[in-house]
Amino acid sequence: MSTGNDTLGSDQPKDEGYDLDRRLVAGILFAVDRDDKAALTTLMEDLHAADIADLLEQINSYDRTRLIRLFGREFDGEILSELDESIREEVIATLNPTVLADAVRELETDDVVDLVEDLEEPQQEAILEALEDSDRVAVEQSLSYPENSAGRLMQREVVMAPEHWNVGQAIDYMRESEDLPEQFYHMVLVDPRLRPIGNVTLGRIMGTKREVPLTDLLEETFQVIPADQDEEDVAYAFNQYHLISAPVVDGDGRLAGVITIDDAMAVLDEEHEEDILRLAGVGDESSLADRVIETTKRRFPWLAVNLVTAVLASLVIAQFEATIAQFVALAVLMPIVASMGGNAGTQSLTVAVRAMATRDLTGSNVWRVIRREVLVGLVNGVIFAVVMGVVGVIWFGSPSLGGVLAAAMVINLVVAGLAGTVIPVLLEKMGVDPALASGAFVTTVTDVVGFFAFLGLAAWVLL
Amino acid sequence: MSTGNDTLGSDQPKDEGYDLDRRLVAGILFAVDRDDKAALTTLMEDLHAADIADLLEQINSYDRTRLIRLFGREFDGEILSELDESIREEVIATLNPTVLADAVRELETDDVVDLVEDLEEPQQEAILEALEDSDRVAVEQSLSYPENSAGRLMQREVVMAPEHWNVGQAIDYMRESEDLPEQFYHMVLVDPRLRPIGNVTLGRIMGTKREVPLTDLLEETFQVIPADQDEEDVAYAFNQYHLISAPVVDGDGRLAGVITIDDAMAVLDEEHEEDILRLAGVGDESSLADRVIETTKRRFPWLAVNLVTAVLASLVIAQFEATIAQFVALAVLMPIVASMGGNAGTQSLTVAVRAMATRDLTGSNVWRVIRREVLVGLVNGVIFAVVMGVVGVIWFGSPSLGGVLAAAMVINLVVAGLAGTVIPVLLEKMGVDPALASGAFVTTVTDVVGFFAFLGLAAWVLL
Known part of the structure; x- marks a missing residue:
């Protein structure tokens, strides 16, 4: 029995997984194309509001607008509150004001709060005005609590x-x-x-x-x-x-x-x-429904940071141009050292970030975890040093090149374990989300150390 | 108000966050050192079983054993069921058999199932034997359902x-x-x-x-x-x-x-x-309580895969040794192209993997998402191409080197967007967890394409 593995382009009948049936989506879009409201209503009848929201996120903006217009008064508030933020504004703008007002009045006040808190002023106003007085007061009270606080999340009805x-x-x-x-x-x-x-x-x-x-x-x-x-x-x-x-x-x-x-x-x-x-260096709130231009804008800053770190690494390499000119093999092998360090650093950093999110990494065990990560880097470093030393000797016939490669590997994997743990811990202490910024720092460290150790040792040993 | 940012080594009094108080942990360990059962019991009294489990995970194995022995009969079943799998076996082995039997008998059957399903045969037997007959039958029935299935998760008591x-x-x-x-x-x-x-x-x-x-x-x-x-x-x-x-x-x-x-x-x-x-290329079930040797074993295979992909990339570079020997600047700049491609690929791949997990990426929108990722790669590629082209010209005074760098950047970022989406989608179709294997494939593609495009174009244009 398979429940999640045949999501994409499957020709099989739908199993008990919860994916939107591809044929159902096609049928719905066909009804939209033919402007067939009866068929649309029948097809959508059994869908949960959360599934309708998913459907709206998966189709393109043109189909979405036509579907909402055709669906008309059937559109209910639950769908709005299940929608991804990135297309909520678009959908609200598409909705007929009467339909919107009716939809919003059906919602519980905590769902209205969730709905309006990220909207621009005029849309927020429109929705608040649609509410009954008592509900509007409740929503406005909730909105007086800070964003992302328990006050915004709670419902007011208590027994x-x-x-x-x-x-x-x-x-x-x-x-x-x-x-x-x-x-x-x-x-x-x-x-x-x-x-x-x-x-x-x-x-x-x-x-x-x-x-x-x-x-x-x-x-x-x-x-x-x-x-x-x-x-x-x-x-x-x-x-x-x-x-x-x-x-x-x-x-x-x-x-x-x-x-x-x-x-x-x-x-x-x-x-x-x-x-x-x-x-992964993708900004918040990224959604598949975002357009090219929004997605590009969101990813650009992260790539720009990466470019700076990559240029830093290049500056290290540039210090050793003369050495590389003499031994081109160095240019061939140097990305291996940097890449292994980057990977080992990402491993340590992800474990640390996750452990901080689950409150498993605390002041009580931080030193033990750092020591462990360094030791893991050392052990893996030694193993890969032996492997790569041998490869270096066989490939380029130079024991000293093999030795340099091996030594640089050990150094970089130890540094990776250290940086991968210490950097997120320091960022958290400084009040920066470690998930947000650690990657760039750790990769910079492992690139710079990797290239510097390998090329520096090579310049010293081989020249 | 801060609730999570002062976890590590904070000297502030505890706020309403849910981190284990560092001083409390120190106090508990002090009681253990002095073999002071009364103090230990008092200090642990108000802790929830989940917090005691966290505490046991955060201290080292030596302290853990002494704490459990001193805690004695106070140890209850809830703590066992909250414990991370990686140290459960150790803790069960430490517990006095009578204490273990009492602890297990307190648990609901679904918690017992969760507890025993990953234990080795002899420990599993010991726990099942401690149960009353009716509970043992219920647990054995649940265990007859496949691992990670609803049958293992459910409780049998229904109204x-x-x-x-x-x-x-x-x-x-x-x-x-x-x-x-x-x-x-x-x-x-x-x-x-x-x-x-x-x-x-x-x-x-x-x-x-x-x-x-x-x-x-x-x-x-x-x-x-x-x-x-x-x-x-x-x-x-x-x-x-x-x-x-x-x-x-x-x-x-x-x-x-x-x-x-x-x-x-x-x-x-x-x-x-x-x-x-x-x-991040860290195997499952990694826990901060794992020892160096277990952690090393778990991370090793991923680093080994990365080594193979890094060597593949090196083989590409090796094809261009003659070109690099003539223009050492190529060795300085080539990691930039590969690194940008790797990062852009990771962005696309993470968005795709997450969207598959939330069922947002389906057969209905997969082509639109692929097209979007390629276009995002193209737009970002062109922007960074201009930037790097200029840098290439200024740094090395060579317009053709700048042009080669720019062209390779565009090619690699487009390929990154394509590979970052298509590879996880294909893996899922083949029944492989895309989170597990995509990273290595995508990085291989961006490394190989990055080095090949840059060095190949350079050999063609500059020679």
Whole structure:
């Protein structure tokens, strides 16, 4: 059984994987071409809003506009909130203002916050004006918290109970309440000053006798989230402590809202995307729906940084032009040393960046990890030194050239292990995201050291 | 407010971030040094099992063994199940068999499955024997599903109800039931053949009149997971459709268990770790707690592959030894072309690998994405060609050398965009994880093309 490996251009019928069916996409575009609203509506009927959003991201801008126009009033708010930021503005601009207003009014306030926070002023205004007064106030309050904070992530509807209630009172309250949230999993117990003191799951309430006090049923793991906490830390807490929902408190410790795990999971996913793209030197928010010009702009600065580091490496080589002129074999072999160093450095750096993201690399073990990386570089360096020494001797018939190659390899792999760990650690201490900037620094170090060690030793030994 | 940037060696008091306090770790190790069980127990008392597991991962093996021995009977099963696989075996071997048996008996069966599935035969046996008969059978049944499948991830305790029940019947059933699971969020409605037909949240049940049929309260989004589905697809479904829990069915479509979002979130996190480490050429399961020798072994094969690709690139250079001997400037400049190509290729490849993981790159848009990447390569290539052409002229005073450098830059950046997208797509079609193997292929292409284009053009134009 295969579930993810036949995504691309597969002719097989769809299995239980969750990829958009290629034929369905073709059928939808065919309906758009023929301006056939009935066929379009039928084909899209069973698609989840998240899948419709994916579909809109995968087709080109021209088809997207026509599809949205044809789809008309069927377009709902969920689709907007699932859409990638990069094409949200375009889609909002395409939507008929009445359709947009209806779509937005269907959404929960935390989804509206997520939707409007990255929009330009006029679009933001248009959406806020479409909301009912009470919702608009709630959205504006959320927007007053810092970007990427728990306050922006939380929903305001909370089911709470005074700490002295028993199970019976909780059940009666919920059964008599008119406006329970659509989805909730816990009752939050609060003290008289509205400070949360614990969570009780609905399941425990269901399974317990009426006279038992709620405080007997408190969940063992309970985390209170400050509203100004960074969403990255929120996601970490949910993942680390297996939370399902957690109360959010304002500056005075009073209950302000609640965050549920599905939102935390989405943040975790975004943070990972950010890390993986930053490590590869691709700016944030890159999306397949971006156009050529946006993508070029986003990647350009990283390539420019790389050009500077490459020129630095070239300047090192230029110091040894005379040596290379005498032994052209050096020019043939020198990229090997630099390349091995670059790779080993990337290995160390990725492990370090990932370990910092998961809070596994801390002040308590940083020295041990640095020592380990250096030793790993040393061991691998010695092994590859032997291999390359032999290759050098066989290929160019020169034991001293082989020796120089071997020595440079050991030096560069040790330096790679050291730089690959120390550089991200220092960047984090300086408040710079290590995923963002480490790569360029580490490669510069391994290139410069690689060329310098190899050519320098060669100049010394061979001349 | 800073929550994650002062992890390393900070002297500040702990803020609300979730890093292990460095002083606490020092205090715990001091207690271990003094063999002071009372102090150790006090210091560890408030730590969550996940934090204790992190602590054990961060200290060295000698301290770990002494800490576990001193901690003695306080050691509980949760800690084991939170521990990184790489040191689980060591910790299990350290634990007193009675403590181990007690620890394991506390765990839910799905956690036991997660614990034993990667252990060697004798340790696995020891743990299974410690379980009660019914639990052992449940664990063995789960282990009969393929590795990394939904069947291994699910818990077997499900709260289900016949589809014809109303709210009142559901409430009465739950309130009279003696053994509801510790945590559950939905009732699963099943037909007479035990096939799940929908989920009803406990919150909806709480807020609805007794006579309303449960089928009126079905959640809109409902996904049934086949027991043999890959856990990666399970995590994708939870994230895509914002599921909180989903029923798992056996081959006949009958309810076999349930997966909850916290397990899916853990899988999502692992999959990300795997992708990020594989992209960097670090084998799976690398952990900071690994020793030098294990780490070396894991990284060695990737460096060996890189060595082969680097030697391939050298063979290309070797074809042009005569040209380089005449123009040593070529040796100085050639790494720039290769390095820019390597970087641009890594950018394209990372975007493609990530987009395949999130199902955003599919048969429907693959050609458009390839075209975009090639165009981005072309535009960036032309810009950097102009820059480097000018640098070539100024540095070496040779317009033809500048022209060669510029032309090679354009060629290599276009090839990088093409190879960076096509190679991962082809690997996925062939059933190979693109994160695992793309890097080596793409770098080989950009190195070989970079050196060949630059030196070949130089030989043609300059000689």
